[in-house]
Each structure stands twice: as structure tokens, then as C-alpha cells.
Amino acid sequence: MATQTPARPRPDREEGPRGAAPRVRRRLFGIGLWMPATVAVLLCGLAWTAVAEDQPYLLPPLREVGTVLVEDPGLFLGNAWSTLRIALLGVSFGAGTAFVLSLVMSEVPVVRRAIMPLAVVLNVTPVVALAPALVVAFGFGMAPKVIVTAIITFFPVLINMTTGLRSVPVPVLHVFSTLHASRLEVLLRLRVPSSLPYALAALRVVFPLSIVGAVVAEFVAAGSSSGLGTMIRTSAATARLEYVYAAIACLAAMGVLMLALITVLERRLLFWHESQQ
Amino acid sequence: MATQTPARPRPDREEGPRGAAPRVRRRLFGIGLWMPATVAVLLCGLAWTAVAEDQPYLLPPLREVGTVLVEDPGLFLGNAWSTLRIALLGVSFGAGTAFVLSLVMSEVPVVRRAIMPLAVVLNVTPVVALAPALVVAFGFGMAPKVIVTAIITFFPVLINMTTGLRSVPVPVLHVFSTLHASRLEVLLRLRVPSSLPYALAALRVVFPLSIVGAVVAEFVAAGSSSGLGTMIRTSAATARLEYVYAAIACLAAMGVLMLALITVLERRLLFWHESQQ
Amino acid sequence: MTGDRIEVRGLTKAYEGADPLRPALHDVDLEIPRGRFVSLIGPSGCGKSTLLRVVAGLERHDTGTVSVFGSTPERMAAAKAVGLVPQSPALLPWQNVRRNVSLPSRVNRRAGRGSEDPDLLLRMVGLEDAARKYPHELSGGMRQRVAIARAFGIRPDLLLMDEPFSALDEFTREALQLQLLGLWERMSTTVLFVTHSVREAVTLSDTVVVMSARPGRVHEVLDVDLPRPRDRGVVTGPRLHVLEDRVRASLQTAWEAGAAPDDLVPL
Amino acid sequence: MTGDRIEVRGLTKAYEGADPLRPALHDVDLEIPRGRFVSLIGPSGCGKSTLLRVVAGLERHDTGTVSVFGSTPERMAAAKAVGLVPQSPALLPWQNVRRNVSLPSRVNRRAGRGSEDPDLLLRMVGLEDAARKYPHELSGGMRQRVAIARAFGIRPDLLLMDEPFSALDEFTREALQLQLLGLWERMSTTVLFVTHSVREAVTLSDTVVVMSARPGRVHEVLDVDLPRPRDRGVVTGPRLHVLEDRVRASLQTAWEAGAAPDDLVPL
């Protein structure tokens, strides 16, 4: 099914082909990009403040959260790095394994039928229940936390890749067949690039998910003395809500950054795809 | 008017054009489908037994898990239903909201720019940290748990739909433009169907995820007295591992069933897509 | 008065990222009175499809003006008065042939234009047997015919066809040419028709616009002063051959103007 | 001996889900000696592309046998001896033109066939300027030319071309026809060529196979006994016109045989 896609990758083309002169929009581009988010964040801040005044146990005053962040940025940076390291390691292992498995599964149906149910089992198993066993097996280091994160990020990549690897136009497959491309070549030269839009959608999901995974891992794995998850946990236990929400703010910043990164990646890798036109 | 046999989706076409006679394969179909999974499960069972013998506090003997399940199926069914209800409600809300939001976001860039960062923040906020606040806001009933599940399932759908809604062949868009289709019409008649492969991949991810979400919600939300998550928690606290793993088995069964359901749905909805050819 | 014609003046368009010194369209002037049947012909890549898309309001242009019957291309589309047959059939893969053909009647209802019975349209293009098939079950030519039927269905004021018959055999093509001429005459539609067949251009059109490439521009505008209807007598007569040869000669010079000297080397 | 020809015997193929009483191909017999240039011509939807795909080993068939030079289509492909130009260009959208053209040289290296220099191939089809463009930046005809260059590049023993020139103007088409004939003569390639142009079929081929539809079958096999090389003298001569008319007549009867009586009604 040939989808004909004229036009180069253009950075900003929401309004379709009939727009005002592009130059003006370029100028506004920066503002247009940041304004809505800023306004939204401001609105949320207002709502927050209203609630915080009413129910100080529920939400701390924003000012206090800010103070905490400003007073000891080193504390937050250090813990953020500790969590980020787990998240990145976890997502590398999880997404990496899922990627490789999805390749194997797409080639060998028997493997798919064997692995898919196990993957589902793994996916529905609450990692929280697994964590103590993982600490027993892997000690107090980063390993159990990385594994928990990997398990959490594994499944979305596996599923999206499985769909993506199958989404190949039939005529192109035919060309590869007449060249007698090996299955590996079809896989690497055709299926993998075709699956990129799906893979990137998966990455958008699992990168933020990896942060949640790392935090949950810090909650449940023994031997966590640093990290934003530990911070949230211990601060919540002593009702220091400003620390809890300052930590969450750091997590959010990390997540937004990751997403921005993937967007950049997408622009570079998917310029040819219709979703970018 | 000659009536034609409508061309229907075809069930089994993995092996490409060069296969053996299709009749034989049909016969083997059933076995081919279940054998690999069965073998894999058996192998895992063996590995399990080996570990369980070695480290009984890590894994209970499989026999005991089975015994527990067989002796009081009602207990598990009841709790499974309780968890399933939360999962299904949560995924309906989460995926539903994500679906609607993705539609709005695809049409109104300002909304996208405003919402996306908030969605990321929500996504990276450990629900565990939110749960107490939710209980405060919504009481001890199902609501906080449904909300936790909804939050967990929200993001993958939002992301996949956002990519899917943009994946439209340009020439078809042009045809709609010359018809001066309204944005709503383009959305509903073109973008939404085009995004189906992405939507279904997302559903494959979030249905099992909703189960995890419900379980975690039962872990952390106040006021949980039933459900497999509660069962896992209380059993783990008293180290009744056979109950823990029996409950996990129920969760797994639910997840596999959900996935099978989505596969059926996919066959019916995506017969036209290259991924099904 | 510009209300009764399509006017393209000084149109220049370069695609983003492409060499700006060789725009896809360079200073194109074109005037098409209402009701005319105009063919665009020219070497591959000379900008025919681009011009069509600009006239349809589907593509921005850099300089110049385009007006369609005194209004903008967009407003034409708002009235659902433009039928487009793109170069690739652009069908909805999840709908069967019949629903693809009847798509225009389900979209933009407020334009309030009636539309043809889809079954009639399918008979017109010889696809009544395939009404319940899905695009992926069709041959290339069948897909093209579905796109043609879809465009016919809205009884457009302006019909933009980009090589609509390229994948059809001569007889099907001839039958559809007749259908097209019939539609054009009955509805006094204005047709802008891209083709690579000189013969087709001459037999169908009032005017043949020959374009040349690098950059895309209008090379020559030739009027076809053959009587209508173009029945067998006219189509096989000597005047037609003379015209064909003139168009072909013009096309040859256009082609040579566009082709770089070493463009086509023997291997 | 079947080693020196393509042999199709009693080939019947119905697509799954389609009416089994009207298979896409019904009892097709065909014999193509090695080195022949054979054109397939027939009404839209008569099964030309399907036949091509079956010969290429891309599509299962129900009954009958297909052998290609004494081996199976699959084994031919294993030697990377089959060049395919599908009806849709089938380019890799993430690779630029040059890399698309050189794709065969990167795939299946163990077949150990040399391949042409991609720049030469691009010059052959007049696309050296577009070497760094991506498929979505090309016009329809340019895409088709990329697919042609790609197929030429492997110097195939068997070249299967499905309406390769359908989106090209007459002069580009003529130039590429010359390239194709040159390749065919130098490499003694066997060519199976689907076209809708009677003139193209006659000027290029040794044999023209006319197919008819519903069900798809071989209607008539016509030999083109014109001398080679088919230079201007031959191509404009009267013998060619006679042949053209014969093919056209055959095609007409094939078309009428396939078209149901009320198939093409005037609107």
C-alpha cells in the first residue's frame, strides 16, 4: 500500500497547507511552544494554592516546596541522579530485551507463542510482590531496582514493536523476496525501520514509566538509602510534604526532559514518515 | 445486482506466500497455537520446582499453590472479580480520557502543548504517593483505586493515539481537503481509523497494565478489604507464599484472557491493515 | 472579470529543503475559462501534480496569485465543488469499494450538494462486481477507477485529475474517457487533466498546456480546435494527427529544454 | 527440456475470500523461452499482476505448475536473478534515492552477483540530480524511475516489470524503453512486461500475450515478427501498424469477453 508523501519534514505545520506567511509564524514559534505549557502550569499552581490553603495536610504551600528546592539543590540533584541512573539502566535493559525478543518473536512464531503468555504473566505480576525476592537473589545493590524497572518497561516496547514489525507494505516485502533477502535482512533493513514510529511511541511511554519504575523500586527494595523514591517515602512518613512534592517536581522535570529528547530523536529519525508531514 | 461474497479477515497467515498446502496447516493450527505456550509453561514450572526446593521461603512448592487454588476457588474468584472490576473501570476511564484528550490535542495544538507536560507530570508522579491524597478526596470506596488505575493506563493510550492520529497518508488528506471535510470529519472518518493499529497496540499494553494498576491501588489505597492485591499484601505480610502466588496466577490468567480478547478484536478491526496481511 | 475563470499569475513554488534555484514551479501564468477542458502535459517531474495541488488549495505557494472562479481555492472546496483524483488512488483501506465511492456524500453534508448513486458510479467504471471488496483486494487499475468514481460522484464544478487513466487498458480508458466527456458536457464542469498521453490530451481537451522541467514552467499553450462531440470521425481524422504531432513536437522541445545534456546516457 | 524456459501449466489461482467461481487466474498456460521479451496485456483486473507475482514466487497458487528455467521461482530468487518492478514503486521511504537504487547490492550478498554502479543507474533514468532526495520528495514518475533503476541494477536473468512506464511522459518512456532493450540484448535477460500500451507491447516484445478477465486467462498469444534492432525505421513502418491493429483487435475481443454486458453504462 504505497502511501505517497510529498513535502519535507517541516518543524511546525499544524495548520495544514493553508496558513499565513510562514515567516511570521517562525517568529512566534518560541512563544507558541512555551506559552500554553506555562499557562497550564500557572493555572495548576493556582488551583494547588487554593487547595493547599484549605487542606494543608494534603498539599504543602507551593512556596515551601520552592524553598526546599532552592535551599538544597544538591540534595535533590544527587537523589535525582541516583534515581535516574536506575531508571536509565532499567529502561535500557527492559526496552533492549523487549526489542531483541520482539525481533526473535517476529521471525519465529513458535517463540512468540511460547513467550507471549510468559510476558503477560510477568507483566501482570505486581513487581511490588517480587521485590523482596529480588533483593534476596541479587543483594542490596542497584540490581534489584534495575530489574524491577526493566520489568515495568519491558512490556510496552514488546507490544508496540510486535505490531510495528508487522506493519510493512506488501509490495516492498515482495521486492525483498525477489532479491531473496534473508529473514535477517528483511528484519533489519525493512521491518525494523518500518517499526520505528511504533518504537518511538513506545519509548515515549516507557521513558517516563522507567522513572516511576525506579521510584517504586526504591519504595519496595531494601537497601535504598538514596533516590527520590526513598526521599518521597521517608518524607511522607514524617509528614514533610514539601519534600514529597519537591521530589515529585524533580521527577516531573526528568520526565518532561526525557520526552523532549525523544521528540528531537523522532524529528531526526522519522522525517520520512507521514506522521511528521 | 450481483451480490458478491464479501472478503473477510483471514485468520492465519504467518508463513508468507510460500507455504505448504494450507489444508494441512489448518489441521495443525490448534496444536501449533497451544503447544509452545504449554511447553514454555511446563519448563517454567520445572525451574520453579527446582528453586522452590532449594529456597522454600522464596517460592512455595507449586503443588501447594495448586492446592490452595483448588480448595477454595470461590475465595479467588471473588477477589479476582473485585480486582477485575477496578481494573476494567480504571482502564475505561483512563483509556477513555486519553482517547478523547488525544483527539482534542490532535486538533488544537495549544491544548496539546498545555496538556502534554501535565500528562507527563501525572505519569511520572508515583501513584503510590498520590494514593493517600486520593483517599482523602474520594473516601475509602472504589473511587481512589479506580483513579489510580486510570492514571496508570492513561499515558500509553495518549501517546500511541497521538502518534496514530498523525499517521495519515497525505493524498487521502488531500481528498478530504478538497471535499472541505470539517476537522471533525477528518478526525472521525480518517484519523481515528488510521490510528487503529496504534490504538490496539496501546490496548494490548494497558489492559494488562490495568490489572497491575488495580493491584497496586489495593496495596496503597486505604480501605481495601478485598481483591487479589489485598490478598497478596496480607499474605506476603504473613509469608503465606502459596496464597501470594496463587493470586498472581489468577492475575496472570486475567491478563492472558484480556490479551486474547484484544487479538480477536484486532482481527476483526484491522483486517485491512498491512500488519494483518 | 475573474469570476468565470481560473487564474494563475506569476506562481512560483519551491518545496522546503529543495534547491531554491530550481523551484518546482517558476513564474507560471495560466488562465482557464470556466467550462474548459484543459490538459497538462510535460516531462516527468515538471510540476504538473504540484500545480494541480496549488489550484486545489492543497499546497502553499511562495509568490504569485491563484484565483478560482473569482474566489480562493479554499472557498471552492468549501462548496464541495472540487473533485480530485490524485496520482495515487488515496482510498480508505478500511472501507469497501462502495463506501469509498460514496465517501463524498457522507462528508461535508452542509455544502448541500447532491451526489450520484454509488451503484451507478460503480457501473460507470465497471466495478459493480467489486462493490464489496476492500482496496487491498483490488488490482491497481481497479483502485484507480474507484478514485475516479469517487471524484465523479460529487458532480464537481472543477475536476482535477492527475493521470487518472494511467493504469488502465486502452478500452477501459476509452470507455472512461467517454464517461468523463459526458460528465463534462452535461455539468459544464471545468476539467484540469494531467496526462502523459499526447493522444489522450488532444482527443479530450480544448487546450493543451505543455510544461517543461527544471524549473517547472509553462512551455507552450496549444488550442485544440477540433469540433465536438469528438466522435470516431473526428478522433481518427487527419486534423487530429496534425495536432498530435504539434503537441508531440512541443513536448519534445520542452523535454530537451528540461533534460540536462548528460541526463540520459545509455548504459 | 524445461531448463531454458519459463513454463506455466494449468495455473489456477483464487484469492482467499474471493468468489471461487471467478478465480483471479484460470487454467493459464504459458511458455517463455529464455531470452524472450514477452508483454502481458489485458483489461484492468484480468490478473496480469497476479501472474507476475506467481512467476516471481510471491504468491501461492491453487493448481498447476510453474517452473522457471527448470527450477522453482524461489530458487531463482535465491540466486538474485529476478528483478521486480512492482506496480507501485515500493521504495524504502527512509532511504534516499541513491540508497534505494543500491539496495539490491546490499541485500543477499551471498548470491555473489555484481551490481551496477548506482550513479550510472541514476543517470540512466535521468535522476542523478535527485540522488539525495527521499521518496516523499519525488514526483510519481520519478519514483517509478527509481524502482526501474533498482531492478536494472542487479542485471537480472528474469526481469518482471508491472506497468513500469505508466507514469512517464512519452519521451522519458521512449528513452527508458531504449535502455531496457539495451539491457535485454546485452544481458540476454528474459523479460515479462505488463503494459497497457499496445504500441509499447508491439515495439518492445517478441511475443504479446493478451489476457482476458473474469476469470483471468490467456486470450491469445501473438508473435511479433519484426526485425531487431527496432530502430526508427521499423517502429514507424507499416508492419508495426498492422501488428498493433491485430493486438488491439485481440484486446478488444478479450475486453468484450470479460466485460459483463451492462458493465459500462453511460451515466
Add this chain to the structure above:
Amino acid sequence: GEEATEEPADVATVIDEERCETNRAAGPVTYITGYQYQASVSILEAVAADALGFFDAVCLDVEIQPGTGDTIGNSQLVSAGTAHFTSLGNEAEVLQANDAGHDVIGISTYGHVPIATLLTGTGIEELGDLEGTTLGHKGMLPAPLEAMLVADGVDMDAIEIVEVGYDPSVLPRDQVQALTGFRSNEPFLLADMDEEYNEWLPEDYGVVGSFGVMATHPEWAQENPTVVEDYLRAIAQAFSYCQENGEECVGYAADLAESGYDVDHNLRVWNAEHELVTSSTPDDAPPGYIDLNLTEAEGETLVDNGQLDELPDLEPLFDPRYLEAVHVATEVSWPAE
């Protein structure tokens, strides 16, 4: 959990050479805390002993790992050999861990009153008023509190018991009318919020209990008796040191906690707990002594509320000898002093 901020407290070795060698040969010893670096009795001493060099003085290489508060998980880690010592909440947890198949024994018990407490709004004037109301707990209703309610004749079926999170503000917000807590924690947090509450102590209803239990693996302890003894010796020394220098000891814990630490609150926890230890330890017993009579009574509460089927033989589950070996009368023997 590395040996961060080793204070230059150059304490000379307090044991003889040979014993020192034996301890060193046992290799690194891992202690997993009950819950993070909270300044609870039995956690803070280990942190302080490490920081003050008491472990070095007895030739032990102790690695402190923060636990998650999951005591069953901790005993599992000890049972599996991943950790060697852990703090359990009370003696009953030793019974429960063994019931669950984990091999752990209690080797010292600092607190001899239940640390669990029931907090209610000021509207609740006697426990009976709780009937028809909601009681919030954090995972499980502590056995002493249930025993207290039963002892006071409260109809348990008439109370709705729900699990709540760590946030004690559910009580002042009246989402629950009663809340379980630790005597050293929630009362302070509620006081910080300027909320009024009533506190109900199990011992006032004749319910016994314990807290601050150190546990280890029985076989490992048998193989390394000097390690266990000297571990307890250093802990005991740290306990007496921190009684006087609470602020300093809490400071060591704060140094370890990389993710923020509420020093003031933890100091209150420590002060509250070590005072409870002192007040619940008879004059003739060393801090940490084990009294199986009390343990048995505590175990009965578990049996009563169904958390245990039957009371096991307590002898093998507690071993006071290691503690006794390093005490002279009620004083820890720490020769260098």
C-alpha cells in the same frame, strides 16, 4: 549504605587479639535496619556504633542497609543469608517469621511495653465509643491494640477496620475515628499539626508487648558466637552513649540518609523510645534482656486474634546468652572505658 562519614573516633580495640582475629575472619557483617535510618531503638545504636567506631573496636566490619519497613522481608533476608542482623518491631514478629518458615532468632529485646498505640479524636471517651466507627491501620491491626480492645470488651465486629496510608491527618480530618500508630511517631506528628487527640496505651489494659528486637540467623550465630556477642556489645555501648548524646547519634543517622532527614522529629523518636526502654527495664536487668514469660504473654495475643495457630516452643526462638555474655550485671563490658 556505605560507611559514609567515618568519624575519626579512634577507639582502641577492646577485645583480645585472638577474638579480634576470629571476628575479622567472619568477614563483613550486614545489618538491615527495620525502617530506613529512623532513630528508633536498635536502629540508631547500630548507626552510632558504626560512626563512633565501636564496631571497629570489636573488630567487626558492619555494613548497614536501610530496610523498607517490611519486617517479614527483613527476616527473609536474614534467613537467606543476605543479611546477618535485622531489627524486628517486636518479639511477636520473631514468632511470625518462624511460622512463615524463616529461620531467625531474637537475641535482644530493648522495649518491654507495646509501642503500638491507638489514637482517637477527643470525642472518644472510652474504647467502647469506637463501636460503629472506623479504625485505620497501616497494613495490619497490631496485635496489642486488638488485644486491648478485646480486653476492654469492645465488639470488634462493630468497628470498621480499614487500611490507611502513612499520613496521620486522616484522624483530624475525621476520615477515621481511630488510628493505630507508634508511640514515638504519630503523636508528635499530630502535635505538630496542632491537633488534639486521645491516646490509648495497651499496657493500661494489661496487654504486654515489646519493641526494638534484634534478630539473627540461628545457625550463623552458632557458627560465629563471638561476632554476635561483640555485635551486641557494640550496640549496647552505643545505646548507653546515645542516651546521653542523642543529638549526636541522630546526626550520624542524618549523615547516612542521603535522601533527606528530619533531625528534630527523629530526635523526638529516639528520646521517646529510649525513655520507654529505660522505664520498662527492671533495675536488675541489662537493657535488651529477654524475658520469655513476657514473650509468651505477647505470643498469646497473636494466638487469640488468630495470627498464630498455636504458640510455638519459645526456647529455640530466643537466645539471651549472647547478650548475657557481654554484660556484667546490668552493665556492658567495654574494657577500654
